[in-house]
Amino acid sequence: MYITITPQKLGGSYSQSSADFVGYLEKENQNLEQEEMEHFFNQYGDEISAEEVVKDIDGNGAKLKKTEPKFYSITVSPSKYELNRLQNSSEDLKKYTRELMKDYVASFNREINGRLVNINDIKYYAKIEHQRTFKGTDREVKENQPYATKILQLKSEIRNIQEGRSGGNIKEMxxxxxxxxKEAPHQENNKRIVQGMPKAGNQSHIHIIVSRKDASNTFSLSPGSKHKASEVEMHGKNVKRGFNRDQFFEKAEKTFDKTFDYQRNFAETYTARKEFIKNPKVYFTSLMKLPTNEKALAFKIMGKAGIPMVPSIPVTQAQLAMKLVKRLRRGVEVAIKSSSIGI
Structure with a gap:
């Protein structure tokens, strides 16, 4: 499960309207019949129009400055193992979203009128997407880049020959x-992976746009808070503040597992991935204690996440050289970053 939370920032200030972001989320509906389209939804409603989403989110930013985000984008990307557990990607992910947002509000250390924040206090809209394309930052694109550069140079030389600016053997080029x-290391459907190419397989994921202000347009609920849980005195009163991102991600996993009866592998857990960065020796000790089948699946999952594997994984802490630890940590940091809650 990969979850990111990002404020919609443009340059030095935050986007003053959700229109561009909502328009971006409508891209998959282009050229589709009405019955094939994925519509926006929230906790209680379905088939909500893009216009209504923009109007509602944009109208819910009272007293926020240009230097403060008006809304946040939450992207939830289940792994292929998690997606395989679903019966109907659209309906199941919609169901999960509504449970996930209960976990979201429960992770705020805030009170509204003397009570804890609940699901009715937030204003959000979500949309399911089923396609993804390779980005320039993807490992496959980066590792294919030297081949792309050489190919581009050869094509440029061919044009120069064809236009009489130089000589050479076009056929050989x-x-x-x-x-x-063919030699590029990453291929999909027998084609070199390039930026913008659609990714194969089930790529279903969730986009959520949530207002910074509560549903009454009075209180600020920021998942970007640097505080997990604390109190501060404001206008002579003690006010609770903070958002526990670790708690949110852990709850998100448990909610998915409970909702779909999913048996999560050790390597898929947020706790384990954090332990890998914090204390690799403890991580590998725990890994090696897993039953054989679970351990084999864990290595497979780690490989898919881009972690560089070695021929022999040490069995004891004494065998785990720090050089290897550093190498593994460097290789997994990008995956860990995208796997956590990041602001």
Whole structure:
């Protein structure tokens, strides 16, 4: 499960309207029939129009400055193992979203009128998407880049020859291009992976737009708070503040597991991934104590996440050299960052 929370920031200030972001989320509906479209929904309603979403979110930012985010974007991307557990991606993820947002409000250390924040205190809209494309920051694109650069150079040389600016063997250059296309390490459907190419397989994920202000447009509820749980005196009163991101992610996993009867592997847990960064020796000690089948699946999951594996994984702490630890940690940091709650 990969969850990110980001404020919609443009340059030095935050977006003053949700229109561009909502429009971006409508991209998959282009050229689709009405019955094939995925619509916005919230805790109680379905088939909500993009216009209504923009109007409601934009109208709920009272007294917020340009230097403060008006809304947050939450992206929830289940792993392929989690998606395989679903019967109907759209309906199941919609069901999960509504339970997830209860976990979201429960992670605030805030009170409204003397009571804890509840699901009716937030204003949010969500949308299910089923497609993803490779980005320039993806490992596959980066590792294919040297081949892409050489191919681009050869194509440029061919154009120069064709337009009479230089000489050379075009046929030989085309053979080199074909070879480079096949030698690129990352392929999909027998084609070199490039930025913008659709990703294969089930890519269903959830986009959520949630207002910074509560539903009454009075109180600020920021998941970007640097505080987990604390109290501060304001206008002579003690006010609770903070958002526990660790708690939110842990609850998100447990809610998914409970909702879909999912048996989560050790390597998939948020706690284990944090332990890998904090204390790799403890992580590998716990890993090696797993039953054989679970341990094999854990290694497979780690490999898919881009963690560089070695021929022999040490069995005891004494065998775990720090050089190996540092190498593994460097390789997994990107995956860990995208796997956690990040502001």
């Amino acid at each position: 085309k053979i080199q291009i074909e070879r480079l296309e």
